[in-house]
Each structure stands twice: as structure tokens, then as C-alpha cells.
Amino acid sequence: MLDNKTFFSEVVIESPGRINLIGEHIDYNGGFVLPAAIDKKITLSFRKNNSNTCEVLSSNFKSSFKVDLNNLVRSDVEWQNFVLGVLFHINVLKPASVKGFDCVIESNLPLGSGISSSAALECGIAEGVNELFDIGLTACEIIKLSRDAEHTFVGTKCGIMDQFAVVKGKKDHLILLNCETLDYELIKADFEPYVVVLLNSNVSHSLASSEYNVRRDECDTALVAIKKKHPNYHFLTEIPIKIVEEFKNVLPVKIYNRALYVTQENKRTLKAANCLKKKDLKGFGECLYKSHHGLQHLYEVSCKELDFLVAQTKALDFVVGSRMMGGGFGGCTINIVHKDKVGEFIENVSAAYEEKHAIKLSSIITTISDGVKKIEYGVSN
Secondary structure, eight states, rough: EEEEEEBSSSSEEEEEEEEEETTTOOGGGGGGEEEEEEEEEEEEEEEEEEEEEEEEEEEETTEEEEETTTTOOSSSHHHHHHHHHHHHHHHHSTTTOOOOOEEEEEOOOOTTTSSSSHHHHHHHHHHHHHHHHOOOOOOHHHHHHHHHIIIIIIIOOOOOOOHHHHHHHHHHHEEEEEEOOOEEEEOOOOTTTTEEEEOOOOOTTHHHHHHHHHHHHHHHHHOOOOOOOOHHOOOOSSHHHHHHHTTTTTHHHHHHHHHHHHHHHHHHHHHHHHHTTTTTTHHHHHHHHHHHHHHHHHHOOOOOOHHHHHHHTTTTTTTTEEESSSSSSEEEEEEEEGGGGHHHHHHHHHHHHHHHHSOOEEEEOBBBBOOOOEEESSSSO
8 A cells, every 4th residue: 555654756736626706506507607726735646657557545535546547437435436537538538648657645625615625636636647647638628527527437417617716726816717618717816804714514515416416407407498488598697587587487496496596696706706806895795695595595505504604694794795605515605704803703603603503613714826736746745
């Protein structure tokens, strides 16, 4: 078994987690999102082993597995499938380009918190193998094959936002991304005098993968129904809210609510981006609260713990906005908190949360960082 303490690296990659300020569940609906890479990350160390097998060690899971490059199939162990899927799709794109290697993975990304440890792992593996064997993959190819790995080997029909943010992140900037065209605009992440604080509910979002796929299917159902009358639309996010409202008494309530949320959230994301450009933090915060309301009541991916955390902020004049973040059913809330009140905020909300739910809260204060990158060669961990 590999030993991370004595492992000698040829290539070392840092792959960040991501936050999404607004635009939740919009990427697979072809709309706009506003993510950023963050300073919490996975570090992946690689070396060639001159064979046709790979050994991958996760220090966090305290487990390793071996891969036969001639037999890349799904594993019963979920985290292994992120690695296997990436290797499989690199091989589809660039046959026989991946040779045997060893890899040690270390992470300070909390699992299940909604900050995309999965995309960080996928893109980190892809970037590391690309560097190690000089394969010549472009950033766009790494983004797309990492997403495809999650579709085929993990079974989550995710959009492209997480992988895009992990690869294309830029320090101190948010990415206003059109998930249909992949056109994007960098927006200065200037929240002064406020900072981004994540509150991890420490509630497992094990429902997220299955319900994520259900939500995607529900959106597809709504789109198909609307296209029968309005055939020129390809994504829900293209459809004006007035047209969606025509179907209120036609579609099943749940299907209608999903479509209404998507069209509202897409419009809200563009409004939020404009608020940031104008440094209208109050307006930006209002967009976050409305986003959470939609996720709670129309898209139904929140949970009582997340709703409690958001509700706790509404009476606080030093918090401009809060909402759940990520796939839902647990994970984090994202909060825009005055920098002088962060300690007080975390202490008071943590106490109230533990009293109400008997769960200890974790806080993560993030800064916005660069995307996946090679950091050094020939260094022993």
C-alpha cells in the first residue's frame, strides 16, 4: 500500500472546491450561474510506475485501490468511481494515453457539504494525469470529461458548473457562466466590508444524488410539455416567466413549480450579478433570500436544518443575504456577513442550531481562489 509520508511526487496538483453564490440547479437547465473556486482544496500527488496499473490512496478515507487500465469498470465504492470515470473518459478521448501511475490524495474539503469535493477530485485527477503523461488535454476537454465521468460512473446527471468553476476559477473573481454556450464573464468578488461564511449543517445529503436526477427529469418533463405549444425553446431558462405561468393549471403542481423556480432563478442570477457590479450588496442579498425561498418551496431540495440556519440570519442587520447552497438535503448555507461580526455570528447561530437540532455546526470562512493548477515537481510529501 502507498505511504503518503514517503511518497515521492513527479507532479503535484491543487484542485479547489467551489461555492455558488446563486443559480442553484440551473446549470443542467442551460441557464446562468455565479460560482467561484475557493481556497479549500484537494492535493493530488502523482508519479509514474512503469506498469499498466494504477494505485490510488485517499489519506482521508484511509484506503487505496488498484486500477487495471485494460479493465476500467465501475466500483462498488463511490469515491473510486470519480477516479475510474475520469480515466475511462480520457481513454475515450485520447486512447492509450494514460499509463501506470500512483497517486496520493489529501483533502481539506468537507465531504457532503455542497462545495463540490467530487468535481475537485475529478478535475484534479484529469489535470494530474494530463501533466504526468503530457497528453495535451485542453481546459474545456478536462471540464467536459470530468462531467461525463460523473454521469456515467457515478450516476449523477450533473450540469457543468462545478467542473467549470474548479478548472476556470480566478482569484478574487466570480464566474457568470452561461451553461448552454459556456461563455462567461469574470466579475470582481468585492463584498467589502462583508465576507463569505459557509455554515455546514453536518446533515448528510445522501438523498441529493437520487433526488438530483429526479429534479432533472421533472424539468425535462416540463420542457417537453411547454414545447408542444412553444416549440422554439430548447431549455427552461429560455422561456419567459409569463409563458411558464400559462401552464399553471395544465402541468402537475410539482412539475409546474420546478419550471417556475428555474425561470425565476435564472432571471434572479442575472439580477444578482448586476447588483454586484453596482456594489449593491443589499440588492444582492435580497436575491439570495429569494433564491432560498424558491429552493425551499418550489424546487423542494432544502431541509429543516438549512431552513433554520437561513431563518436565523433574517433579523441580523450585519448579514445581507443567506441561502442553502449545493444539491440540497443538507450541506451548507452561504452567508454574506460583516467582517467585524463573523465571530459573533458563528457563535450565536451555532448555539441556537445545536439547541434546536442537537447537531454541532461547522463554519468555513472562504476566500476566492484560482482554479486547478500544478504546484510543484519532484518534492517529497
